[in-house]
Amino acid sequence: MEILKTLIWIVNLISAFAVIVLVLMQHGKGADMGAAFGSGASGSLFGATGSANFLSRTTAVLSTIFFATCLALVLLSSGSKQQDLGVMAKPIEQTVAPSTAPAGATNNQNPVQNGKIPD
Structure with a gap:
């Protein structure tokens, strides 16, 4: 399969140069x-x-050959792989920052406690 891809790449490059x-x-x-x-x-x-x-x-004729080899390279390179969503395929992990307060101390800086705003 790699030999076929290499051959198509060579034909693609030669046809591109010839069209230019x-x-x-x-x-x-x-x-x-x-x-x-x-x-x-x-x-x-x-x-x-x-x-x-x-x-x-x-x-x-050479531009037709160029476009055909481009299409063949796309089909050969994406035919056997599974769909990879990249970053979207991984679940989002939420990290919680470690608390810097000593154990047993309460956080009095947050005015909202237990879902109620103090009067």
Whole structure:
């Protein structure tokens, strides 16, 4: 199972890096005007419009692979564990501070005694 997780992590990281590189390689919408006046786009590797289609399709495929591997990692990491509520699962323990009064002494500082307020 750990080998499968490691393989998915590797594919995830490679696809993430490839998506970043492909997005940075693509031209923005403003580059089309410069290409219309002969900026050398027709002499590119994929032709005048071929690079935009190739890069956008490759980016879409790699982003789909990235999201699929992310989903697979989430499902693999949470599938076998029990639901853990963390702090909420533990009962709250109330601690009582120890009294500093000597044994046999009464606490006269509290005006409320036996649930009644003195007059």
